Amino acid sequence: MAISLHYTERSNSVPDLRQISRTDSDEHDFLSPNEAYRNIDIFTFLLLAGSFTDSFTNLCRRSVQKKGWKELFIEIRDGLNSDSKSLEKRFMLNRFIQLNFEDFKEKIRQINEEIDNHMSDIPIDWANHYNSETINETYSQVIACRKILSQQRLFYIERGNLPSLLILQQAITDQFLRLIFLYNSNSNLQQIDCLEAFKVLFDHSLIIVGQPSGTECSAVTKYEKTDKYVTIIKTHIICLLDPNRVDKYLKLSNSGVTLYALDNTGGLERGIPLNLMWKKRTITYDKNKTRTFFYMELNDKDHIQLTEMNSKNKPFHNQKLCQLVFHTTFTVNETNIQYSSTLNSSLFGLCSHAMFYPIYLAQIIISEVEQMCNPINSENHARTFTKFINLYHKRVCGIELNCHSREFIEKELHKICTLSYEKVHNISVNIELIQRKPFSFDIYQDILEKLVAQIKLMSNHPFLSMLYNDRLFYGICSDTVDHGLKGNSRQPRLLVRYNKLEDQVKNQKPDIIFVIDDGKLRKACINHKNLADEMSKCFDEATVNIETQLQVLNYDINFSFKNFSWYSDSRLNSNNMVKTDCETIFYSLELLLKNAIQNSRYYRQVPMPSVESDSQTSTEQFCSLHTMIVSLELSGNEDLRAEAFTHLRDTLCQWCVNHGIHGSLSFLPAIDSPEWPDINDTSSILPQ
Template sequence: MPKGRQSDAYLQRHTSTIIPGLWPSHQFLAPNEYPPEVIGIYSYLLRCYDNEHFAKFFYYGVKPNAQTKDFLAYLNDCERTLSDKNQVDIERCMIVNRLRQYLEQNREQFQSILNRIQEYLHLYMSENLTVTSPQTVAELQQQGEQQNECALALDQVYRMRRFQFYADSEVRKKINLIDLQSWISSHLQLFLCNIPQSPAHEQLTQQLKILINNSFFIIQHPSPPIATHSTTTKEPVTAKIHCRILSLLDTSTTQITIDNITPIVRVLPTPNQPEETLQVYPQQPLTWETFTLTTALNNRRNFNCAKISKIIFRQLPDRSEKQKVSKEIKPHYAPLVYCIDFNIVVTVHFPDGFSSIQHSLTVQSAPFGIVSNTSQDGDLFAKVFIQDLKSWRSVVPTSNLGIPSLMTADLTIDEIVNCIRRYFIHQTGINPKSWVIPYIAKMLNTDCHNKSGSIENLCQASLAKILGQINFIAEHPVLSLFHSDGLFLGLCDSNTVDNILHQVHELYKVSVCAIRLSELSRMKNVKDIGVRANLIESGSTNPRYYAFDGAKLSCMLGVFIIRILLGEAARFENILTTVDAKDHNLLDHTANYANLYDSEKLRLICPYRERYLSLWECPHNEENNELNDPDSSLPSGLSPV
């Protein structure tokens, strides 16, 4: 073995990163797996999610013997760090106020939630392998088939949970990584003993290769799903993408050698496009690192992990002469959908001089997108979302090595809508209100009605807007709390909102408003997403429409809350809390919700006293009797409140 290889093996055996505690260990092994108890307005305290302004600020996790009072103390600590230096702190302050109010009023209920999460952690991080050791070669082969089925199901679950929330009861996972590692280690020893002396050694060798295939899992698929590459005028062109692959094989002995991984980034082909015409970009080799985790029995388990944090786009040597001589032709990296192929070589060393077996395999990541500027994000993410769904929805083992293959059945609207619902929960940490998903289904069905072509192509434009709106809520998490409480309708039909506003106005003879997201059918693209308000004033019959100033949304929401409580927004003092016709409690006082988000700290850091501060981008024009477009963006003016 070359000296460099010996050095790598030594490092793998003798250095390790310790991850103490069940919750951090669980987050390492399954970063997108949560029990249903985590979903709720308090989810920001309990789960990791992608949001640079809020995730690290609010995330507390679940520590041993966690108590509600610990979270209250943490929120108080968070509040002390807030200032009036940036508007993000205004939104953080409203979230702190709401979460603190919830915990104070629901101490026992939240404690029960924490206890159930602790039980879930012990179950997931347990060592419960109940499979008996096979006594014959036939039993070993039979268990190998069972192991292959469990491993493929587990890999599928990791892919499903990348963008969507699935509880354990909703997936066909039969084993966790800890038990699968134990099972694989046990079988590996049996293969090492039986292959050299068994007449069926060729068949057992095939089973061994299946075992090796089942020993590698991508536990974090490419994140973020859309990344912007650096300027093409300066080499090398790069993009920040994080991805982690885990090995269940034990490299602490001389029986197994795993070479450093060579990742290949490649463009995914579009329909009818030959793969040989697509560019591939070899990356720097990745080294394996050892991480030591804690199990429910307080035992230590070692896992080897390799991670990629940046991809590099290098022009291949065989690019055309025209590209070489022309300074005007620039390499084209975006907007395109890619994946990462992790090429791995494993060598199994047998005792007593039996020839070693070398096996090569490729583990393919979920798709991700590369853009040159953020204006391309929305449309490309819709493509990545569909590609991701198609990559795991019908995975079945079709080869004698247990390698998964894809079935090509067309997607249905019901499948897409179900995945959007799960994506909403995954991104926001709450369940959508009852009208949200039917509204989305209606929009997508309208796109496809009496039209030919694939559903994913027909729905592409609407899907980009829908996912963009969900991401918008996730970027401003106070909106998810508003939505959960009933202050914010979220995704809904503006015409339906107007009809209900008319009914309520006629019944109660008062001004009434509704706060929602942009109407999907009136949006031209993802850039048009914003927070809108429909208003029918007392004595009027026509609704008026407003848009919160998107450039200062966090600040404007804080100002709105305070002005409601000060009685300075009389037109908006009554609010529509639902568009569900079955709900008899359609109307409520806006102040009842605003109180949940108010505090002395909010009034200290929020500039609500500025006399001419306008909340709106498209204000009510008192001199114009025509209805203004409910989803337009007109020049700013004085605030109607």
């Protein structure tokens, strides 16, 4: 069954093409959506998709209107909503506001200069300089551009000295017009030669600029069940023949695009046909120059129906790697020249839920690394794959892995490589044999799924990448680093990291672990669902306790805890009360606990066990034991009232555990209230 994708902007004057002019958008993203910018550190986050709602180009324009970047960031921050995503943007804006704006202007100039270089259009005079060697070199450059643009979907790969697509469009269009001239010269011999030359040219006229991806993930998408099974695939392809110069000679057929699943042998099966239209887009570059491109796309407004079902009546393409195949027919007007060209996309995954993204991302990363590398001997196997994990991290998070993360990953991969070799050959490892026996990177599938999940959490929450860049977040590592803190009560030390790989549950997002050593090692675990709220408290604590001696460890360097205050502002935690109706006000649990402890009327001191550290002798610690009565009256649905009590109990227990408070907690209903299940409960609270 064919699926027709309809576009509301379709032009009436040109039935099969539409003209779009987007002078307000970022033209560079249209031609190079995953460009690898050179080392620009924290400024990378101005360019990352999802960091801000505006493109980099529009941010630059707005900064001029506001007479400064700082003023623009403050305006954007003050206009944010109160949801968690906006809270994370607030963290990032606060960090940008702390920058030295003299350095900032220079970095912005460098970024714009790099974009200008990517959008250059050096003129080529084919009439005077054409030869077969030159056009073959151009075709080689088209192939190289296809390869780079495909690799940039998942990896940080610089384009090097490759020409821009503007230059390639000019070269391919000039060659097309030259072939038209030769064909019309009425020489039969030349016409035969031209026919073959046209075929080669058409095969090199198409480039997939944006390889298939989903709305939430590079290279993987998911389907939704409404009344039908539908999915969203984002991709766009351009033709290097300039419409303004070839329109009277050439007609492009609306492309037949087919969605295939990859079978066990690497072949394609069960195709779903899609109908796409060639459109036109005019871009503006170099201030006032314009250029028009043929292009077609699938975007997040296009819902593709999955019509092929498996034996369980589920989408056949589910839990598979897939591929798009583009078919375009080129027809040269007033001739008998007609040629169909085919171009295959890179692989992408399709699954039922976002929790499965890491599985298919890992498969695709392994597949692409094996295409990019010659067979690797075991001696360099782990090191080579670590390099590509770093390139993936830099591509999706905007920054490289720190050296301690690279060392940890390579060490873990080397263990797997060694064990795999021993298992396959059933021998102890012999270096000479290892050097002669290459094998696949798919031995890393399981650990790569966990690494991808941790990297993806950082890419989904860009402020974590900024913390990582500021050396306040340790990132991927082993829990053995906890014992290197060596803090004490006078100078406690903090480490913020991911949970260790062994503890990471398959198909679940990783947790963030806070480790504090103040003579005793304590840990707190932050779930991704509460990440923004909990980090907000951390930033607020750094602002309030600016003179604290608490240090943050990162590798072998200590940083002040007050550096977390770079992400805070005076309004970040001003809303401690949330009014839910005209009668009830709920306070934040943390504020409730602090007030309760400070204002409690009943307490007694009990001695705590002595604590020893490497840098100080043991001292006797004391804490206060508080007893209080909390009165709570709720009305409404009985099940929800019980759930409210349970939630309050669990949250209070977890807070006490995280802060090393121990004792007991009792929830007892009033004498005249009905008995509620799960409410009569005494929960022990023990320090973690």
